Amino acid sequence: MPIFSDLLRGHYEQSPNKVIVTMLHAGQPDLPVTYRDLIHGAAGYVKTYKQNGIQPGDVVLLILQHGVDLLYAYYGAVLHGAIPSIMPFLTEKLLPERYRADLAGLVSVSQPTAIVTYRGFELEVRAALKPGKDSVRAVIVSDQIERPCPPQFSSLGGLRRKLEDIALLQHSSGTTGLQKGVALSHQAVINQLNNYGKAIHLTDADVFVSWLPLYHDMGLIACWLMPILMGNPLVLMSPFDWVRAPYRLLQAVSKYKGTLTWLPNFAYNFCSQKIRDRDLEGLNLSTWRIISNCSEPMRWESHQVFYERFRNLGLRYGTMGTCYAMAENVFAVTQGGVDSPVVYEDIDREMLQTKKMAQVAQPDKITVRMMGTGKAIQNAYIRIIDPNGHNLPDRHVGEVAIQSDCMLTGYYHRIDATEKAFMDGWYLTGDYGYLVEGELYITGRKKDLIIVGGKNIYPQDLELLAYDVPGVHPGRASAFGVFNEITGTEDVIMVTEVDVDDPVERQMISDAIRTVVTRGSAVTLRYIHLVRNPWLVKTSSGKTARSANREKFLKEMQAKGQIF
Amino acid sequence: MTDEMTDTLAKYIAAEILKQPTRQIVPDEPLLSSGLIDSFHLVDLSLFVENNFGVRIDDAELNASSFDNLNQLVILIRSRK
Numbered sequence: 001m002p003i004f005s006d007l008l009r010g011h012y013e014q015s016p017n018k019v020i021v022t023m024l025h026a027g028q029p030d031l032p033v034t035y036r037d038l039i040h041g042a043a044g045y046v047k048t049y050k051q052n053g054i055q056p057g058d059v060v061l062l063i064l065q066h067g068v069d070l071l072y073a074y075y076g077a078v079l080h081g082a083i084p085s086i087m088p089f090l091t092e093k094l095l096p097e098r099y100r101a102d103l104a105g106l107v108s109v110s111q112p113t114a115i116v117t118y119r120g121f122e123l124e125v126r127a128a129l130k131p132g133k134d135s136v137r138a139v140i141v142s143d144q145i146e147r148p149c150p151p152q153f154s155s156l157g158g159l160r161r162k163l164e165d166i167a168l169l170q171h172s173s174g175t176t177g178l179q180k181g182v183a184l185s186h187q188a189v190i191n192q193l194n195n196y197g198k199a200i201h202l203t204d205a206d207v208f209v210s211w212l213p214l215y216h217d218m219g220l221i222a223c224w225l226m227p228i229l230m231g232n233p234l235v236l237m238s239p240f241d242w243v244r245a246p247y248r249l250l251q252a253v254s255k256y257k258g259t260l261t262w263l264p265n266f267a268y269n270f271c272s273q274k275i276r277d278r279d280l281e282g283l284n285l286s287t288w289r290i291i292s293n294c295s296e297p298m299r300w301e302s303h304q305v306f307y308e309r310f311r312n313l314g315l316r317y318g319t320m321g322t323c324y325a326m327a328e329n330v331f332a333v334t335q336g337g338v339d340s341p342v343v344y345e346d347i348d349r350e351m352l353q354t355k356k357m358a359q360v361a362q363p364d365k366i367t368v369r370m371m372g373t374g375k376a377i378q379n380a381y382i383r384i385i386d387p388n389g390h391n392l393p394d395r396h397v398g399e400v401a402i403q404s405d406c407m408l409t410g411y412y413h414r415i416d417a418t419e420k421a422f423m424d425g426w427y428l429t430g431d432y433g434y435l436v437e438g439e440l441y442i443t444g445r446k447k448d449l450i451i452v453g454g455k456n457i458y459p460q461d462l463e464l465l466a467y468d469v470p471g472v473h474p475g476r477a478s479a480f481g482v483f484n485e486i487t488g489t490e491d492v493i494m495v496t497e498v499d500v501d502d503p504v505e506r507q508m509i510s511d512a513i514r515t516v517v518t519r520g521s522a523v524t525l526r527y528i529h530l531v532r533n534p535w536l537v538k539t540s541s542g543k544t545a546r547s548a549n550r551e552k553f554l555k556e557m558q559a560k561g562q563i564f
Numbered sequence: 565m566t567d568e569m570t571d572t573l574a575k576y577i578a579a580e581i582l583k584q585p586t587r588q589i590v591p592d593e594p595l596l597s598s599g600l601i602d603s604f605h606l607v608d609l610s611l612f613v614e615n616n617f618g619v620r621i622d623d624a625e626l627n628a629s630s631f632d633n634l635n636q637l638v639i640l641i642r643s644r645k
Contacts, residue, residue, distance in 0.1 A: 026623055243606070244603070244607055245607070276611070487604075
């Protein structure tokens with residue numbers, strides 16, 4: 001079985017002139033990158049990594065935005081045999097101090113030997129480091145890299161890695177997520193690409209189009225590693241450009257005859273609502289083969305609005321698929337909507353909530369429309385288990401546990417977290433769901449995680465920030481997500497106990513919480529609900545019981561006639 | 565500088581983007597760099613400007629260096645009219 005560098009070498013030798021990546025940047029001409037460009041650019045980085053004493057097996061942290069620098073730096077690390085990991089870039093919203101603290105946290109756990117960034121960002125990165133005291137030996141600036149050159153394959157560390165060696169790290173976002181790097185071996189990633197490639201019937205004719213961030217599994221695996229390692233052209237734009245001009249995704253599909261795209265659920269709503277007709281003139285979307293809804297709870301309604309909005313451009317209904325994925329399995333566990341349309345069913349809501357049973361509803365019942373995520377891909381196995389770890393039959397809701405030939409090696413340098421994640425060799429996903437003849441439906445989450453636009457947010461990070469606001473006491477805030485039908489994703493709500501009744505003072509506290517959370521996490525709070533102590537529901541150990549607080553909040557709002 | 569255009573934009577941002585209709589927005593208050601306007605809402609703002617003032621702000625201009633407060637946004641719109 002080949003490792004990453006074998007695959008790259010094969011493409012370079014067999015089709016050096018093939019355009020493998022087309023980079024799209026707002027206001028600039030599209031930039032084609034051939035395998036020759038890619039490998040030569042990466043070989044320049046290999047030289048630079050060597051000069052800086054980076055060894056195969058070392059972690060190289062990349063703090064770069066979408067572009068050729070990131071492309072060459074990443075695949076340079078691969079060819080050198082180092083372990084690349086992409087860290088999100090600092091956004092306008094986030095306080096630099098917070099970013100530095102998050103970076104320092106990541107460095108202390110994942111222990112990168114080098115960090116690659118832009119000259120303009122070098123000082124910011126250095127401010128987070130402790131020279132001589134942490135693992136970082138070099139901060140490499142992207143304009144001081146050795147020139148692109150043909151690689152010397154005989155001396156490349158990347159060709160001497162073993163299948164079981166760690167190929168890459170993937171960190172989730174936020175203070176908590178950044179300290180848990182998912183370590184994936186060459187074997188795991190290659191197995192996933194083979195298994196998943198079969199599930200989506202990948203052929204040489206496929207063209208990937210993506211705007212997804214690369215620090216997240218959907219963007220990194222499906223729309224960065226898969227096309228480049230498997231030899232399929234990738235058309236890539238940055239999430240920053242897409243969010244300002246969502247029509248560019250459709251224009252790119254039309255122009256480059258795109259066939260495969262992955263989107264978080266909110267993107268279906270976003271594209272449907274925020275594109276002008278005249279930006280769609282003359283587009284042809286009939287080449288689109290599969291658009292997979294993935295990485296946050298998926299809604300049937302979102303598929304409908306997307307289809308209705310773009311069907312006149314040749315979009316076919318059967319194009320719309322679903323996928324259940326997680327970084328710990330490299331990426332996909334299931335895929336739906338490829339061989340047959342995505343399935344959905346209307347479930348009796350009361351039975352689901354009180355009996356944890358997913359029964360197809362009688363006509364007079366209140367229902368929840370559930371969309372299937374598909375069946376397990378090859379070599380992936382799914383169990384639905386009760387709290388004691390026993391298997392549950394079809395249509396019984398329990399925790400989703402998985403096993404496959406593409407599981408993570410572990411959370412990097414976090415044996416504690418790795419051990420907690422597994423039970424008898426099965427990875428506990430923290431998601432609740434049920435099976436119907438192999439089709440997996442996801443109903444909710446066990447873990448207190450909020451997913452906004454496909455991005456995982458740990459509520460404890462937000463609550464911790466709120467405790468910095470004068471008038472808010474530690475333990476007296478609870479953050480959770482509530483689904484928003486219009487945007488197609490979750491809104492973040494925070495309930496906070498305060499001791500004041502004066503409306504002006506309360507407004508000041510509310511504004512301060514909003515600011516401190518936005519600047520400390522880049523997460524925007526939709527609504528801050530200030531309440532009088534005691535209001536919050538606590539667990540027996542004194543922690544905030546977020547799901548109970550969520551229920552209480554929704555009931556209170558409903559009673560007031562405010563619908564969330 | 566407060567005028568009708570500034571007022572219209574302030575009301576729109578407070579009501580539709582921040583979902584706080586009573587929120588006052590001062591003309592020189594930072595909007596983007598402060599995180600008050602989320603990147604997800606920039607395209608809404610651009611559509612609103614185009615529909616109400618007939619000026620299209622290019623998506624490459626939807627960032628804090630083109631405008632970061634109402635005064636700067638009004639100047640940008642007027643320069644294109």
